[in-house]
Every structure is written in C-alpha cells, then in structure tokens.
Amino acid sequence: MKRVFVKQSTPYLLILPSILFLMIFFAYPTVEAFSLSLRNQAGVWGWETFRTMVTDVAFWPALKTTLILTVIIIPVQFTLAMIMALVIQAKLKGAGFFLYIFSIPLAISELAAGIVWFAIFTNSGFLNTWLMQLGLISKPFIFLSYQYMGWLIFAVLMAEVWRSTAIVMVILVSGLQSIPKDYLEAADVFGASLWQKVSRLIVPLLRPSIQVALILRTIFSLQVFAVAMAIAGRAMSLLASESYRWYIAYRNTNVAAAYGALVLVLSILSSLIYISLLRTKPEQEMAV
Amino acid sequence: MKKAHVSRILGRTGTYAIAILLVMWVLLPIYLIAVMSFSTKAGVYIFPKPLFPKPVSAETFLFFINSTGVLKSTLNSVIVAVISMILAILVGAPAGYALARFVFRGSDLYRLAVISTRAFPSVILSIPLAVTFIQWGMYDSIFSLALVHTAINLPFTVLITSSVFAGVPKDLEEAAQTLGCNGATAFVRVTLPLALPGLAAATLFNFVGSWNEVFSSVILTVRNRTLPALIIASLNVSPLPYRFAGALFMMLPSLVFMLFIRRYLFNLWGRVLK
Numbered sequence: 342m343k344r345v346f347v348k349q350s351t352p353y354l355l356i357l358p359s360i361l362f363l364m365i366f367f368a369y370p371t372v373e374a375f376s377l378s379l380r381n382q383a384g385v386w387g388w389e390t391f392r393t394m395v396t397d398v399a400f401w402p403a404l405k406t407t408l409i410l411t412v413i414i415i416p417v418q419f420t421l422a423m424i425m426a427l428v429i430q431a432k433l434k435g436a437g438f439f440l441y442i443f444s445i446p447l448a449i450s451e452l453a454a455g456i457v458w459f460a461i462f463t464n465s466g467f468l469n470t471w472l473m474q475l476g477l478i479s480k481p482f483i484f485l486s487y488q489y490m491g492w493l494i495f496a497v498l499m500a501e502v503w504r505s506t507a508i509v510m511v512i513l514v515s516g517l518q519s520i521p522k523d524y525l526e527a528a529d530v531f532g533a534s535l536w537q538k539v540s541r542l543i544v545p546l547l548r549p550s551i552q553v554a555l556i557l558r559t560i561f562s563l564q565v566f567a568v569a570m571a572i573a574g575r576a577m578s579l580l581a582s583e584s585y586r587w588y589i590a591y592r593n594t595n596v597a598a599a600y601g602a603l604v605l606v607l608s609i610l611s612s613l614i615y616i617s618l619l620r621t622k623p624e625q626e627m628a629v
Numbered sequence: 630m631k632k633a634h635v636s637r638i639l640g641r642t643g644t645y646a647i648a649i650l651l652v653m654w655v656l657l658p659i660y661l662i663a664v665m666s667f668s669t670k671a672g673v674y675i676f677p678k679p680l681f682p683k684p685v686s687a688e689t690f691l692f693f694i695n696s697t698g699v700l701k702s703t704l705n706s707v708i709v710a711v712i713s714m715i716l717a718i719l720v721g722a723p724a725g726y727a728l729a730r731f732v733f734r735g736s737d738l739y740r741l742a743v744i745s746t747r748a749f750p751s752v753i754l755s756i757p758l759a760v761t762f763i764q765w766g767m768y769d770s771i772f773s774l775a776l777v778h779t780a781i782n783l784p785f786t787v788l789i790t791s792s793v794f795a796g797v798p799k800d801l802e803e804a805a806q807t808l809g810c811n812g813a814t815a816f817v818r819v820t821l822p823l824a825l826p827g828l829a830a831a832t833l834f835n836f837v838g839s840w841n842e843v844f845s846s847v848i849l850t851v852r853n854r855t856l857p858a859l860i861i862a863s864l865n866v867s868p869l870p871y872r873f874a875g876a877l878f879m880m881l882p883s884l885v886f887m888l889f890i891r892r893y894l895f896n897l898w899g900r901v902l903k
Contacts, residue, residue, distance in 0.1 A: 355727035356739055358720045359787055366754065366780030367746050373757035428648045433641070441891045442652045445659075448883030450841035452857045456876035457662045467661055470677035481676070503658060511894060557748055564752045567843040567861055571872075574865060581752045581844065588848060594760055601753035608750045 371605065378599035390595040394603075397596075399586075403578035404603075410494060410501070410579070411562045418502050418558065419551070422509035423539070429510075430517050440514075447507040455571025458500035459485070462492075462572065487576035497577065500568045505561065509554045516550030517543065552619045559615070560608040580604050659880065665873040666690050673870045693874035702859040705771050709846075709855055710839040713778035717786045717835045720779070722828060725790025726816075730799065747784035754781075755845040762849065769851045777849060778839040785838075786831055793827030794820065830893035837886050841879070 381389040394400055425443050429436055446454070461467045462484045469481040484492040520543065528538050544551070566581035584600035587593045665673055668682040670689050693699060727733070728740060758777060762768040797820050805815035846858040854862065860875045867875075 349733070352727040352731035352733040352736070355723040355731075359724040359743075359783060360739075362720055362780050362783055363742065363746055366758070366777060367749060370754045370757035370761075373761070374753045377757060377760070424647065425651055428644060428651065431641075431644050433644060433648060437891075439648050439652065440894075441887060442655050444891060444894060445655055445884060445887050448837045448841070448886050450843070450857060450879050450883070452841075452843050452861055453876040453879040456860075456872050457658045460662055460665055460873055460876075461658065465674065465676040465678070467678050473677060503654070560748050560750055564750050564844075566752070567857070570861055570864060584752060584756065585844070585848070588756055588759070594756055598753075598756040601750075601756055604750045605753045608748070612748070 374598040374602045374605070377595050378602045380595060382593060382595055390599050393593075394596050394599045397583075399578040399583055403580050403583045406490075406494065406577060407563060407565070407580045410497060410565060411559060413494075413498055414501050414562050415555065415558060417498070418506045418509055419554070421502065422506050422513055422554075425506070425510040426513040426517055427535075427539070429514050443510055444507050446504050447511065449504055451504065451565075451567035452571055454500050454504035455497075455568035458496055458503065458568075459572045461499075462496040485573060485576070490577075493573045493577050496572050497565065497569050500572060501562065501565060504568070505558065509558060512550050512554045512557075513547060516547045520546050548619055552615055555615050555619075556612045559611045563604050563607050563611070580607075659884075662873055662877050662880075665870075666693075666877040670870045673873060689870040690874045690877070693871050693878060696871055698854065698859055699856070699875075702854045702856045705850075705853055706840055706855040706857070709771050709775045709778060710836045712772070712775035713782060713839045714832050714835040716775070716779040717782040718790070718828060718832050721783050721786030722790040724787045725792075726794050728787070728791040729794035730802075743784045743787050747788060749784075751781050752844060755848040758845070759848050768849065769853055771850070771853050771855070774846060774849050774853075774855070775839075777845050778842055781842065781845070782835040782838050786835060789831040789834075790824075790828060793824050793831065796827065797823045827893060830890050833886055833890055837883055840882055 378390050378394075379388075380386050429440055429443070433439065459466075464481045464483055464485075468484065469478070472478045472482070473480075483489070484496060487493070524542060524546070525538065528542055533541070564581045565579055566585065569577050569579050569582060570585075580600055580603060584597045584604075587600065588597035664678075664680065664682050666689055667685050667687065668675075668689055669684065669686040670692060672679075672682060672684075672686070673689055724739075724743075728736060754777070759768065762770075762773050767773040801823070802815045802820050805819045806812065810818060841857065842855075843857040843861055846855045847861055850858055856875075856879060860867070860872070860879070864872070
C-alpha cells in the first residue's frame with residue numbers, strides 16, 4: 342500500500358521544485374506588475390499610472406516603433422531563415438560547416454550584436470567607408486540620428502535579423518527533417534519548381550513549426566532592448582527601453598511595471614492571433 | 630538528359646553561392662568587430678575604416694580588460710551563469726524526467742504552464758522583482774540575480790530535458806530493474822549516462838543564456854554588475870575602443886560554445902518538436 346503511494350507521488354515530487362520556482366519568479370511578479378500599474382507611487386489604487394504612461398511624450402513613439410520593428414523583422418527573418426534551412430536541407434558537401442556558421446548568432450548576446458552593427462552604421466563606420474569607396478557619397482552620412490528614424494529602424498532591424506534568425510532556422514530545419522522524403526521526391530517527379538515546392542508543400546507541412554517560431558519571435562521582438570540601446574541610444578524609444586528608463590532615470594517603478602504589463606498584453610494578443618490564424622495545436626509544438 | 634545534368638550542376642553551384650553569401654552575412658560583422666578590437670586605440674577612430682587592423686595591436690582589447698570594473702563584472706557574470714546553470718538543471722531535469730516517464734494527472738496542465746512561461750516576456754518580471762528584492766534586502770546581489778536567471782532558463786530546461794529523457798528507451802531502465810536495480814539505481818546506472826550528453830548541452834545553453842542576459846541584470850544590480858549590465862549602463866559615456874572590444878569579449882564564449890553544442894542542436898530541438 343505504501344509502495345503504491347510512493348509511486349504515485351513521485352512525479353509530483355519531481356515537478357514540485359520547478360513549480361515553486363515558476364510561482365515565485367513568474368506568477369508572483371506578473372500579478373505584482375499589474376498591481377503596481379494600478380497604483381500610483383504613493384500606493385493609491387487607480388488609473389493614474391496608466392495615464393502617466395500613455396500621456397508621456399515617449400509613449401506613442403515607443404509603441405509605434407516597437408510594432409513597426411516587429412512587423413518588419415518577422416517576414417524578413419522568416420524568409421532568410423527559410424533560405425538558410427533549404428540550403429542546409431540541400432545536403433551540400435560541408436553542410437555541417439554551414440550549419441555551424443548559420444547557428445553561431447544563436448549564442449550571441451543582444452548587446453554585443455547591437456554594438457557590432459553600431460560599428461557598421463556609425464559616422465566613421467564601415468558602411469560609410471564602403472559607400473565612399475564606391476563613390477556613392479562624398480562625405481560620411483549620419484545614419485544614426487534621431488532625425489532619420491527610418492535609418493535608425495533599419496540599423497536595429499539589421500542587427501536583430503542578423504542575431505535572431507538562427508533560432509528560426511533551427512526550428513525550420515527540425516521541422517523540415519520531419520517531412521517524409523517521398524513527398525519531396527514525388528514533387529520532383531511531377532516537375533515542381535522550387536517555388537512550388539516551398540509554397541505548396543514545405544510551408545503547409547511546416548505550419549506547426551512556423552507557428553512556434555512566429556509566436557516566439559514576435560514576443561521577443563516586442564522586447565527589443567539592448568540592440569536598440571547600443572545602436573540608437575536615446576534617439577529611439579521602444580517599450581522595453583521605456584520601462585528601463587522609467588525605472589533607472591525617473592525612479593518610477595509603477596510606470597516601469599506598466600510598460601512590462603503592456604508588453605505581456607501585446608504578447609498574449611499576438612499569440613492568440615497566430616493561433617487562431619494558423620489553427621494548429623500550439624501546446625504540442627511550443628516546446629522550443 | 631544532358632540538359633537536366635547541366636541544370637543540376639548549375640543548381641548546385643547556385644546553392645553553394647547562396648550558402649557562401651549567407652556565411653559572409655554571419656561572419657563579416659564578427660570579423661569587422663574583431664578588426665576594431667585588435668587595432669590600436671587610435672586605429673579605432675581612423676576613417677575610412679581599413680579591412681585589416683594596421684598595425685595589429687592588443688592595445689584596444691587590453692584597454693577594455695583593464696578598465697575599471699570589467700574583471701569584477703566578468704567574474705560576477707561567470708558566477709551568476711555557473712550558479713544558474715547548475716540550479717536550472719537540478720530543478721529542471723527532475724521535472725523533465727517526470728514529464729518523460731510518468732503518466733500523472735495534471736501533467737498536461739503542467740506542460741502547458743511550462744510552455745507558456747518559455748515564451749513569456751521576461752521584461753515584465755524584473756521591475757516587480759526589484760521592488761520585492763529591495764524589501765527583502767536581496768537587491769543588488771549576484772545570488773538573487775542567479776535565481777532570476779535560473780527561473781528564466783527553467784522552462785526551456787524542463788522541456789529540453791524531458792525530450793532528452795524521452796530519447797532514452799524506457800525498456801533499458803526496466804531491464805535494469807528486472808536485473809536487480811531499484812528505480813533510483815536504474816536511473817543512475819542506465820538512464821543518466823545515456824542522457825548525459827543531452828543534459829550537458831542543455832546546461833551549456835543555460836550558461837550562455839545567463840552570460841548574455843541584459844535586462845534583468847541591469848535592473849537588479851547596481852554595484853555588483855554583470856558584464857552586459859556594466860557595458861549597457863555605461864554606453865553613453867564609454868569610448869569606442871571600450872565598446873568594440875567589449876562586444877567581441879562578450880561574443881567569445883558563444884563562438885566556442887557553438888562548437889560544442891552543434892552536434893546536439895537538432896537532437897535537442899528535433900525531439901522537442903516531435
């Protein structure tokens with residue numbers, strides 16, 4: 342009798358420590374973030390903190406820029422990742438080498454990536470050097486200035502795509518490996534072009550993997566922070582950097598927490614949109 | 630027939646060309662920051678920028694290493710990463726094992742909770758935790774930060790280790806039990822050795838995750854900065870040689886790490902996806 346009890350309780354004992362961790366470090370701070378956003382600095386409940394956040398001059402630019410970045414990054418990144426995955430899947434000689442190189446950015450920090458692309462885009466940087474050597478400009482162009490939001494966004498976009506495409510590639514390659522070879526061979530027999538194979542066969546079959554990658558990457562690009570700090574500094578407002586600024590510079594934990602809560606709400610909304618649009622069971626696939 | 634042959638060779642050459650372009654896309658930026666880091670300090674400011682450091686010099690790199698706080702922060706980063714990688718595997722692997730081996734009520738709910746925390750925006754966690762840590766006298770401590778990094782790495786660890794354990798045939802463990810092992814010794818003698826490479830890969834991944842983490846590190850520390858926290862907090866005031874060499878320095882462990890982990894990359898992800 343005792344033995345049966347031990348057996349049944351074993352899995353619960355094994356997951357218990359992780360549940361404690363998740364309660365203390367995920368559930369509690371999430372509830373606390375919303376509770377901080379619904380109080381002012383004196384601790385009085387109300388909408389004051391949200392009003393302070395929304396009426397701040399940096400709020401709408403931060404929201405707008407974050408959404409623009411996300412909307413551009415995702416398609417660019419998925420196209421690039423799909424090309425990388427197809428190259429790996431083509432089984433070239435040296436595929437292992439290509440795979441190693443393509444996955445390096447997986448382990449590169451946001452901050453380092455931001456500084457690397459800052460070195461390329463800054464006034465005395467590599468891009469200006471090359472443009473001048475090609476004779477396209479006669480003096481360095483100032484890409485990274487608050488006056489050229491388009492260029493700032495472009496630079497941050499390049500850094501983010503450079504750094505975070507690897508994870509999408511890994512997810513897509515894993516998905517590709519699970520597509521039965523017969524399907525692709527059959528497509529070859531019927532003379533399908535590469536584009537037909539990708540659009541009619543690969544993308545539909547990869548739908549679960551694509552959904553996972555979309556959800557993950559959207560949530561992470563809603564939190565872009567260090568890359569933008571390194572490239573644009575104060576010239577660009579994003580939701581995560583506003584949270585940081587309200588905490589560090591204005592010492593207002595309530596508004597800082599409200600920005601965090603907003604990011605969570607946007608994350609949940611975007612995930613729900615993907616799930617309803619792509620209609621696969623996310624819980625099987627989200628485990629990346 | 631001949632035509633098909635030609636187009637296949639062309640297709641292959643084309644694929645190689647694309648592959649090489651993509652290799653350059655990944656490596657060129659790393660190379661450029663290395664050029665900067667191995668120039669003299671004056672060389673960092675030269676315009677137009679050369680494609681090779683002339684002369685090659687350790688000055689910029691050493692300037693960064695010897696700057697105030699860098700060594701201490703590097704040590705902090707290593708301590709935080711080591712603690713959090715050990716804690717994450719100690720807490721996460723048993724849960725992963727439970728998911729892989731036991732059928733129990735609530736396992737689906739638990740898996741769903743872990744999966745949703747995996748994609749959770751960690752930006753929301755740091756500010757409330759800072760408030761709590763200040764109240765509890767745990768603020769500005771690398772140990773508190775290590776706990777937070779553990780939590781951030783935990784969902785990934787649970788899912789990965791569950792797929793690692795699922796990859797070890799259950800028959801082997803049962804065979805060991807019929808041959809006289811009990812549940813625990815069967816696990817230690819049979820399952821653990823087979824799962825070890827995968828567990829090691831997951832652990833290395835957690836090390837890098839913690840080493841790279843910026844947001845909660847810069848929010849939760851003030852004097853006891855980790856390296857990324859130190860560098861991001863001083864971006865506005867630090868000179869270019871410091872930033873460029875700092876970026877390369879932060880990237881070095883990741884380059885080495887990918888060498889070790891690449892064999893397991895798809896084993897890990899591939900299994901998780903199935």
